[in-house]
Amino acid sequence: MVSTSETKMAYPPETTAYAPENKMSPTSTEGTKSATATAKLRAANVNFHYGSFHALHDVSMEFQENKVTALIGPSGCGKSTFLRNLNRINETLRDTRLEGEITLDGQNIMDFDITEVRRRVGMVFQRPNPFPKSIFENIIYGPKINGMLKGTSAAEIVEKSLRRAALWEEAKDKLHESAYALSGGQQQRLCIARALAVNPEVLLLDEPCSALDPIATAKIEDLLVSLKDQCTIVIVTHNMQQAARVADTTGFFLMGRLIEHAKTDMIFKNPACKETEDYITGRFG
Amino acid sequence: MATSSAAIGPAGKSASRRQPFGDEVAYAVTWFFATLILGLTLWVVFELWTHSSESISKFGFHFLTTKLWNPVTDEFGALPFIYGTVLTSVLALLISVPVGVGAAIYLSELAPTKLSNALTFLVELLAAVPSVIYGLMAIFTLVPLMRDYIGPAVQAVAGKLPFFAGHVYGVGYLTAALILAIMIFPYIISVSREALMSVPRDQREAALALGATKWESTWQVVVPYARLGILGSVFLALARAIGETMAVTLVIGNDPAIHASLFAPGYTIAAVIANEFTEATGKVYLSSLIELGLVLFALTMILNAAAQLLIVLTTGKGTARG
Amino acid sequence: MTGRNKYRNAVNNVMLTLSGICAAVTVSMLFVILAYLVYNGFSSLNLDFFTQLPKPTGQVGGGMANAILGSAQVVLIASCFGLPIGFFAGIYLAEFGGKKFCMLVRYMADLLNGVPSIVIGIFAWTVLVVPMHHFSALAGGMALSLMLIPITARSTEQFLLEVPRSMREGALALGATKWKTIATVIVPAARHHDRHDSGRRPHLRRDGAAAVYRPQQRILEHRIFLADRNAAGDDFHSRRCSLRRLAQAGLGGGTCPADDGARR
Known part of the structure; x- marks a missing residue:
């Protein structure tokens, strides 16, 4: 799997621009066929409504296995909404409607058992949200409900998950203390560890660093890069430097549309669309 | 039902520096009223205590353990009433806590x-209905139902058990x-619904994102x-049940005795006070009734202490505070 | 779908259905009661009860809470005594208090809140009825105010605590004294905040007090509202609005204008 994803066709070979007159979305114009083969997660013509508000317009996007994809854009552009559709967590909101198709390994996520989708597509939220339980219980919660404790001991899973989230050294002596005893950055890494404990294939992160200081942010960024070979990562961020640092490809959202999705350096050095350039150079947003 | 204290804003008295005059006045005024709460509560205890002195000095501790309640011979004991109060309240909780919390889960x-708000509004409106109306309704509907249908049906199945033995009067x-x-x-x-609704959305989402089902x-x-909050609701409900007067008076049967059978008539503290306060002639009689009030207060206090203790115990490790 | 997931989904469905059944059972029961009341004429039933029991000394015993409900006068007296005490005590608890003393006051308020109305009735009897030799609106009002005080105090406290810290710091930073900050910024902010949405906001304190007192406060408001209706004598009707406002205003630092229908 790793080898295929490292072929040259792993992500759209060139920048593809969103053209308003063209109803087809950017990624589906070229390179689609070859990309489909390796895309871990794929969204096609996704439209999303909050009540009467049309929040996402025809978004089509592919996420390659073992790559980090960043979604950037001004506040309210729909990037978080899009992310929250990828593991169907938006279904918990009332009065919403999703159209289009999202596939995981080529299979429509609507056909999965909902708990199965969410186990395979993990999520980390904007604000750290540990459960009011101990660190240990926080991590073991996911494996427990998903019946993954058979064969391995709980302690092993906890240690492994904490190590993967680079929190083990800091937390190993207080595993049975309240998760709220940790600092904000540690809590966020705990939430990442909690998400990793169920071995997700895709990890979604919704502005995971927006409540953190630069040092904690740097730690999480390092962590993301190191996690890349274990899962596919999609991160929403309002911080463009962050996208530039961690992401292999970057998608730019504006007003509920995916304007451009390309290799990160392409986006930042040579964007195809005027809107992208305006945003990146700080002319709005 | 709170013990933990959060000092929002600097503590009132900072000894080192003089506060502006206005602040001192405001502090003094609010302090006075806060202290008034303390004083009023203690005053209630004091009044109950002094007015029940005759009964206390005559019966002492035996008041709590005596089964006898005889105004003619001036012999009084609180045991049947305590038994009735505790039994009915605990039974009521056993019925209403699971169902009530279940309903709260559905509502929240x-x-x-919109449906949830409308139903909650109605539910709260019903809490404001005077209890005598519940009592009257129970007399017209629940008592015959119990006497003619529920009682015989239960006895047909489990009549051998002492809890369901004896004649079914309907009241009891x-x-x-x-x-x-x-x-x-x-x-x-x-x-409970209020408590459930105040749980942040991201807690629910965190669990769902790990693959939990809605129920999990x-x-x-x-x-x-x-x-x-749910514990708080249970204790609040228990306090209300213990103190409930009119409805219980109308349907419990008013028999100052202790019966094992749930169908037998009994008596509760609040009911006996309500029924006999007017006709209490002798000094000891009246003072015994007031001492019953004191017992009721003590029950409330024990309940409150238990609530506090539970909160302390469950707020220990691994929980969110502040 | 694996067997395990099938099982989990089954549990999910069963339990969620059960909770729906719980709601259906309780709510339908309450609906039956409501229908019964409406059918049999709520107010007449009630007024009968109140007019049939005017025994001079023993009134207290006959269910203080009900006697209390009957009289608008009683509500007025109770509000005059209970609301300021509760309101200022609530300010003390939220803004001024030291840690230990506050804990004590909170405990006492919680205790007082739990004391059955019949016990409060005895208290009113010993303190007011016996010295004055007759049952009076004053005694009833005092008794009700005793029930009003803890609820008012604790809800006021909760409302004030929900005002963000930044707001008070903002006022203090402009050189306002503490009491001016409270009077001009915090209390108005607490009055205006949207309580319908309060559930979605992370609370400052998670001790459950907010959840416990807010519904009680609403219930008490309903109670006062019903008392209005029951005792709606001719003269009372004109005064009703102002009285209700007064009674509601103190129940936890201000409520929106008459909106019982809209409240959740």
Whole structure:
């Protein structure tokens, strides 16, 4: 799997621009066929409504296995909404409607058992949200409900998950203390560890660093890069430097549309669309 | 039901520096009223204590352990009333806590917001209905139902057990417990729902994102997060049940004795005070009734202390504070 | 779908259905009661009861809470005594208090809140009825105010605590004294905040007090509202609005204008 994803066709070979007159979305114009083969997660013509508000317009996007994809854009552009559709967590909101198709390994996520989708597509939220339980219980919660404790001991899973989230050294002596005893950055890494404990294939992160200081942010960024070979990562961020640092490809959202999705350096050095350039150079947003 | 204290804003008295005059006045005024609460509560205890002095000096501790209640010979004991109060309240809780919390879960987690709000409004309105109306309704509906249908049906199945033995009068412990259960539903539903709804959305989403089902996220994450509020609802309901007067008076049968059978008539503290306060002729009689009031107060206090203790115990390790 | 997931989904469905059944059972029961009341004429039943029991000394015993409900006068007296005490005590608890003393006051308020109305009735009897030799609106009002005080105090406290810290710091930073900050910024902010949405906001304190007191406060408002209706004598009707406002205003630092229908 790793080898295929490292072929040259792993992500759209060139920048593809969103053209308003063209109803087809950017990624589906070229390179689609070859990309489909390796895309871990794929969204096609996704439209999303909050009540009467049309929040996402025809978004089509592919996420390659073992790559980090960043979604950037001004506040309210729909990037978080899009992310929250990828593991169907938006279904918990009332009065919403999703159209289009999202596939995981080529299979429509609507056909999965909902708990199965969410186990395979993990999520980390904007604000750290540990459960009011101990660190240990926080991590073991996911494996427990998903019946993954058979064969391995709980302690092993906890240690492994904490190590993967680079929190083990800091937390190993207080595993049975309240998760709220940790600092904000540690809590966020705990939430990442909690998400990793169920071995997700895709990890979604919704502005995971927006409540953190630069040092904690740097730690999480390092962590993301190191996690890349274990899962596919999609991160929403309002911080463009962050996208530039961690992401292999970057998608730019504006007003509920995916304007451009390309290799990160392409986006930042040579964007195809005027809107992208305006945003990146700080002319709005 | 709170003990933990959060000092928002600097503490009132900072000795080192003089406060502006206005602040000192405001501090003094609010302090006075806060102290007034303290004083009033203590005053209630004091009044009950002094007015029950005759009964206390005559019966002493035996008041609590004596079964006899005889105004003619001036012999008084509180045991049947304590028994009746505790039995009916606990039975009522056993019925209404599971059902009430279940309903609260439905209202906060599943029902559409508008429906939930409308139902909660009605439920709370019903808590405001005077209890005598519940009592009258119970006399016209629940008592015959119990006498003619429920009682015989239960006895046909489990009549051998001492809890269900004896003649079914219609009035009695079980009837009182049922009407109490109905009366405390609003408190349990409304308070538990409030507690469940104050659980942050991201807690639910965190559980769901790990692959939990709706029920798993509700039961394993949302309910534990809201447990203090739910506990609070249980204790509030228990306090209401213990103190409930009119409805219980009308359906419990008013028999100052202790029966094992739930169908037998009994008596509660609040009911006996309500019934006999007017006709209490002798000094000892009246003072015994007031001492019963003191016992009721003590029960409330024990309940409150238990609530505080539970909160302290469950707020220890691994919980969110502040 | 694996067997385990099938099982989990089954549990999910069963339990969620059960909770729906719980709601259906309780709510339908309450509906039956409501229908019964409406059918049999709520107010007449009530007024009968109140007019049939005017025994001079023993009134207290006959269910203080009900006697209390009957009289608008009683509500007025109770509000005059209970609301300021509760309101200022609530301010003390939220803004001024030291840690230990506050804990004590909170405990006492919680205790007082739990004391059955019949016990409060005895208290009013010993303190007011016996010295004055007759049952009076004053005694009833005092008794009700005793029930009003803890609820008012604790809800006021909760409302004030929900005002963000930044707001008070903002006022203090402009050189306002503490009491001016409270009077001009915090209390108005607490009055205006949207309580319908309060559930979605992370609370400052998770001790459950907010959840416990807010519904009680609403219930008490309903109670006062019903008392209005029951005792709606001719003269009372004109005064009703102002009285209700007064009674509601103190129940936890201000409520929106008459909106009982809209409240959740």
